[in-house]
Amino acid sequence: MSKRLQSANVHFNESGTPVADSFDDVYFSNDSGCDETQHVFINGNDLAERWLNWQAAHFIIAETGFGTGLNCIIAMQQFKQFRAANPAHPLKRLFILSTEKFPLAEADLQNALAVFPSVREEVHALIEQYPPALGGCHRMNFDAWHTSVDLWLGDVHELLPQWHCPLDGLVDAWFLDGFSPAKNPSAWSSELCNTIAYLSSNATTLSTYSAATEVSKRLDEAGFKVEHTAGFGKKREMIEAIF
Numbered sequence: 001m002s003k004r005l006q007s008a009n010v011h012f013n014e015s016g017t018p019v020a021d022s023f024d025d026v027y028f029s030n031d032s033g034c035d036e037t038q039h040v041f042i043n044g045n046d047l048a049e050r051w052l053n054w055q056a057a058h059f060i061i062a063e064t065g066f067g068t069g070l071n072c073i074i075a076m077q078q079f080k081q082f083r084a085a086n087p088a089h090p091l092k093r094l095f096i097l098s099t100e101k102f103p104l105a106e107a108d109l110q111n112a113l114a115v116f117p118s119v120r121e122e123v124h125a126l127i128e129q130y131p132p133a134l135g136g137c138h139r140m141n142f143d144a145w146h147t148s149v150d151l152w153l154g155d156v157h158e159l160l161p162q163w164h165c166p167l168d169g170l171v172d173a174w175f176l177d178g179f180s181p182a183k184n185p186s187a188w189s190s191e192l193c194n195t196i197a198y199l200s201s202n203a204t205t206l207s208t209y210s211a212a213t214e215v216s217k218r219l220d221e222a223g224f225k226v227e228h229t230a231g232f233g234k235k236r237e238m239i240e241a242i243f
Contacts (some may be wrong), residue, residue, distance in 0.1 A: 002134035004155055008102035010112075018068065018112040022102065023183045028070055032233075035118055036209070039073040039232040044207025044240050045173040047075070051082050054091045062199065063175040064156055064187060066100035068112040069130075071175050073122035076145040083146050094147040097163065097171070099156040103133045156187065160195045169201030178207035181215055190218050192199075197222035200243040211237035 009021040017026050028036055042048070048127060051059065060174070063071060079094040104112065109130060113123045122145070131138035131151060140149045152159045163170060174196060181188040188210070196206070206224060208215065209231065216226045224241035231238040 001234070002136050003154075005133045005135055006102060007105045007133050010104065010108050012111065013165070016115050018104075018108065020102070023180075025180055025183050026066065031056050033068075034074060034118060037071050038230045040209045040238055041071050041073060041175045041177070041207055042078055044229070044238065045175075045205040047078065047173065049081070050173070050205070051079070051091055052086070054089075057090060058093045058095055059091055059172050059239070060095045060097065060170060061173045061175060062196075063096065063098040063177055064192075064196075065177040066098040066103070066151055067177065068104060068109060069118075069126050070113065070116070071177060072096050072098060072149055073113075073119050073126055076142055076147045076149075077119055077122055078157075080120055080145040080226055084142050092146065094145075096147065096149045097152065098149065099152045099154070099159050101152055101153075101155050105133075106130055112171040133136075157189075157192060157195075160192070160199065163199060165199050169204060170199045171204055172201060173204065174200070174206040176206060176215075177211070181210055181212045188215050188218065190221065193218040193222040193224075197224065197243060202243065204243040206239075206241040211235075211236065215239060 010018045011021060013019050017028065019026050061075060075094065075096060106127065108125060126144055129140040133153065135154045138151045138153065140151065142149065211228055211231065219226050219241050224243050226239060226241045228237045229240050
């Protein structure tokens with residue numbers, strides 16, 4: 001029987017941004033969560049260019065922290081636009097595998113995402129399928145966006161080793177989105193970085209808002225070629241990497 005998980009304890013700061021009480025960290029930038037996702041994860045993995053040059057029928061993104069789901073719905077929105085612009089392209093479907101140890105309650109999720117009118121349609125679709133806080137894998141199909149999301153609820157260290165990995169790797173792009181390494185060190189451990197490398201294909205990309213030296217070091221030791229690039233907003237640097 002699936003175990004019921006503890007929901008995230010959150011409050012909303014003066015900017016309306018959700019803050020995780022357990023980690024004393026924001027879920028996304030006070031400036032603009034959508035723009036942050038675009039800069040850090042969509043552009044950080046060069047998804048527009050990679051999708052255009054992709055020859056397989058599907059593309060797999062994996063994420064280490066679902067949070068509010070904002071990264072997922074921005075990726076869905078971008079992929080829908082890609083499919084509309086390239087209807088004959090061989091890449092037909094996007095799969096997103098995401099993990100979350102402390103899922104947001106549905107009401108908190110709605111409040112967190114209500115400030116983004118540009119993704120209202122995607123938010124509504126997510127709320128309709130958002131699963132209860134039960135451990136294990138919950139599949140959500142968003143056919144209008146040519147996307148399937150597998151939301152794995154539980155501890156990322158226990159969940160990732162359960163993923164079936166073909167010999168040539170499983171994941172094509174990683175969104176590393178735990179809270180900051182200083183506040184949530186277990187989400188950036190050497191063991192997790194090694195598992196991420198094991199699940200990656202040749203030329204899998206990775207991006208994260210973090211620019212911490214220990215994160216760079218662990219990704220490098222796991223086999224990624226790490227680069228520090230311009231961060232979002234007031235943040236000077238972030239990490240992009242390729243396996």
